[in-house]
Amino acid sequence: MFTNVEHIGIAVRDLTASNALFASLFNTQPYKSEEVTSEGVMTSFFRFNNGSGQTKIELLVPTRPDSPIATYLEKRGEGIHHLAFEVTDIVTEMARLKAEGFVLLNETPKPGADNKLVCFLHPKTTNGVLIELCQERPLEGQ
Numbered sequence: 001m002f003t004n005v006e007h008i009g010i011a012v013r014d015l016t017a018s019n020a021l022f023a024s025l026f027n028t029q030p031y032k033s034e035e036v037t038s039e040g041v042m043t044s045f046f047r048f049n050n051g052s053g054q055t056k057i058e059l060l061v062p063t064r065p066d067s068p069i070a071t072y073l074e075k076r077g078e079g080i081h082h083l084a085f086e087v088t089d090i091v092t093e094m095a096r097l098k099a100e101g102f103v104l105l106n107e108t109p110k111p112g113a114d115n116k117l118v119c120f121l122h123p124k125t126t127n128g129v130l131i132e133l134c135q136e137r138p139l140e141g142q
């Protein structure tokens, strides 16, 4: 089940400059920065706590030329890259979405930032919007 907009991914060229820009916009500092080597990205997160949960902004800069973010920046420049949704059971959702005809970009959940398991859907099957599913990874030993 989809439960929340977990984060909005924004592709940027300069993480230091964009951290300062969004810190000025939001009047708050990013709460973490994390490299996801498997994706060739460095991320920086801002979060907003609302009554029912939290929504995050994820800034992404490429760490390798073959990173999806590098390709995106080359072709489309800086901007909103993806929408991420929190799901309660990513494996069940992936099977449901596949059966519904959505194209999964990874057949099994893969590690994401901020202690998540993630799956991406091809934007060709989602009206041109790159969608990411996120499920909280169980803590070690849970």
Ligand SMILES: CC[C@H](C(=O)O)C(=O)SCCNC(=O)CCNC(=O)[C@H](O)C(C)(C)COP(=O)(O)OP(=O)(O)OC[C@H]1O[C@@H](n2cnc3c(N)ncnc32)[C@H](O)[C@@H]1OP(=O)(O)O
Residues within 6 Å of the ligand: 009, 036, 039, 041, 058, 060, 068, 069, 071, 072, 075, 080, 081, 082, 084, 105, 111, 112, 113, 114, 116, 118, 120, 122, 123, 124, 128, 129, 130, 132
């Ligand atoms: C997981 C760590 C972190 C987290 O939150 O935890 C992240 O979010 S990491 C984010 C970076 N990783 C990914 O984006 C993985 C999924 N993305 C991909 O597999 C590719 O980027 C893909 C398949 C979406 C596009 O790759 P491709 O090599 O095919 O690039 P093209 O430029 O040829 O694109 C093909 C086609 O798709 C359109 N496109 C590409 N990116 C996007 C996008 N972000 N949003 C919407 N549409 C997109 C592109 O315009 C092309 O369409 P066309 O009509 O042919 O021009």
Ligand SMILES: [Co+2]
Residues within 6 Å of the ligand: 007, 009, 058, 082, 084, 132
């Ligand atoms: Co993301």
